[in-house]
Amino acid sequence: MPHAVTFQKVSRHFGSVRAVDAVDLEVEAGEFFAMLGPSGSGKTTCLRLIAGFEQPTSGHIEIFGETAEGVPPYRRNVNTVFQDYALFPHLNVADNVAYGQMIRGVGKAERLRDAEAALEMVKLPGYGARKPGELSGGQRQRVALARALVNKPKVLLLDEPLGALDLKLREQMQEELKTLQKALGITFVFVTHDQGEALSMADRIAVFNHGKIMQTGTPEEIYRRPKTRFVADFVGSSNVLSPAFTRRLGGPAEWASLRPEDIRIGAEGGHEARVTGSSFLGNATRLTLDMAGEKLTVLLPAGSAVPAPGASVRFSWEPSALHLMGTET
């Protein structure tokens, strides 16, 4: 079975801006693939290249083994859930969902039946007669999802679909999206700049920076074994240790990452540092330590004793927790 999406050395430049720069990418069929990266790192442009709204400046794109360059968006069996939903304001919800089938010439009765089924799938049964303007943000998001899914696309593209929702709704939708994806078996390509969202939902993640992919891997790999300082820092705000600092802590002279939650605070053993601050996060407490000018962040589980700022503490970690990233800057 071919890959769902393949990028070979794909670049998209806007004048001097290299929005996407020589990207190689393979999305497997049926997987939930997340593109993670800071603002302006080229995620949306990548998605638009798959959808067909942008053409690569150079490189080659395949969708399920078929060449995609030069194919207009309306001939790609790929659908998008837009960040602003882009529901048609002049059509009611049912006609919005039935739009794709209407264009394909499916009869009115059949497409409205399919639309209703799709609305049920996203838990909005009976909302067909409403206008998009009469829905809440979360409901619009579901309509946009139904409108894309009803066409049974080979690949579904989602551009920060949960960005505009509040935290509770967001978490609920994350669950539902994941369940839907598994049930339908459609390949999802999901763009987000929220690392928690990517880690919890995706089968695999590509981390973007400055138009390049820094690392591709499972959430576990990305989180535990970041390949570069950027990935370590961006995913889960790790402590990034300079080669000199790593050496002082007893390791080789290499860049390293040390997860805040992997550091233990105790009375003896390990190294000594001074507490410079603490903040309560609800399910944990975040401490900042100072060890002779070097800063470290520690995440204490709820219920543990919290040392006061100014106190001197000793800290240690499991040897496997210190992840080395080589000497390159």
Added chain:
Amino acid sequence: MRSDKQSRTPMGLKIAAGLGLAFLHLPLLLIFLYAFTTEDKSYQFPPPGLTLKWFAVTWNRPDVWEALGLSVRVASISTVVALVLGTLCAAAVSQTRFFGRETISLLVILPIALPGIITGISLRSAFNLAEIPFSFWTIVLGHATFCVVVVYNNAVARFRRVSGSLIEASMDLGADGFQTFRHVILPNIGTALLAGGMLAFALSFDEVIVTTFTAGQQATLPIWMLEELVRPRQRPVTNVVAMVVVLVTFLPILAAYYLTRDGDQISGQGK
């Protein structure tokens, strides 16, 4: 005029604004009164008596009907041409970024910004140079030229609201350019085009200055009226025609106003 001390109750302002509005409207009301006067030789005020007979007389005047028919035909065709040209221009200017779009806007506005006499005489001399005989179509050509701008102004504002992502959403769902135009763009700009078309109709229906240069022997209703104004021969009939013209032009203006009033609500046209 203004009361200086009391800024809370600007009575002077109220009176001045009221008088100004009265100045705008009383002359039009007078037209309605004169349509019923029994006096037919002069513009005597107050009318010595009131009658309905001039309506019947006007109804039976073939020249009035002919002029009205010509005006309606000219206005209809000019409106259609203006709709096509104005929509194309608005689409090009608002959906794409290209060099010289300010120039296009200026070009569209020019025929209405320059005094009508300049548009009229230059078209007339161009027809003469090209040896095109004056006809129905030369009138339409002149009218469509200055009607484009009203359609353009109405459409361009609405086009901006059909955001790029709606068009992309439609293409994403499998609609090609024409299907997107038919199913997404047209329903969203429909009311604006209707409003623009009505205003274009009203503008053409009323135009006289350019028409005097581009019409041959035919008389549109304004031309007919102009002749009556210069050499009054049948004052009562003119009174009635004037009143009807006021009524006929008010309707499209009111309709256009109500169509474009609610900026955000686009009425459902799809189904």
Added chain:
Amino acid sequence: MTAAAAPGAILPGRGGLGGALSDAFWRNPKLLLFVMLTPPLLWLGIIYLGSLFALLIQSFFSIDEFSGLVVREFTLKTYGELLRPSNLDIIVRTVTMAGLVTIASAIIAFPIAYYAARYAKGRWKAIFYLGVMLPLWSSYLVKVYAWKLILAKEGILSWIFAKLHLTPLIDGWLALPVVGGNSLSVSPTGTFLVFVYVWLPFMILPVQAALERVPTNLLEASADLGASPRQTFSHVLLPLALPGVIAGSIFTFSLTLGDYIIPQIIGTSHLFIGMAVYAHQGTAGNIPLAAAFTVVPVVIMGIYLWLAKRAGAFNAL
């Protein structure tokens, strides 16, 4: 959709001419732009601008005084004719009238625009808006005709003055040199009144738009700082409304310069620019002189727009 042939990732085109054209437009957006712009550009750019240009060229031709035929040779002779006292007279008369009409329109428009922008709310706002739009759009000729009724010797204005025993006032005014005449409908005063009436809405709308952009708190701040209403008006409101007044004046000025029907129907036998153009191209057949005359309002408007731009009138628009 049959189960036998599940669609691939790339779908076939819609086919036919529509599909092919659509694909071509998608591949080459410039082509689409070209197709969209060609008809309007042909119409406006070639037919309309071409006619204007042809007219401009003819103003550099002259007319042979014996045969009455147009001599197609470049000359400035026709423009020289414009400087004849009788023609200069026409230009001065028209420009003076346009200036006076503009000033009067601004004075009458300001309270209406100010009230509509600052005090009218909800329903009243709509009424004010329609109250300006309806006269603006209603038939030009009917408006002129209405004034023919009003200003006629036996018309409503004379009647009102007679009822108020003020008839001598009108007669006195009409006896004055420059502004007077046989009756109001054949006097420059009448021409002036009709011009003001017909173009007034074109002044109200831009002034109202400009006033609506003046933030209310600016006026309150001025009052807080101890300015009297009159000071607030002349130091805050008027300068901010000025761009609107200038925008409106562009309409009133230009429309008056180019009109030939109003002075022909309500006015004296003295010519205005528009009437001169009409006369020269019509019976006299002197197209070059008519063309040269049309250049006058264009040049005047060009200078006017340039001055307005230098005064910053467009920044706020």
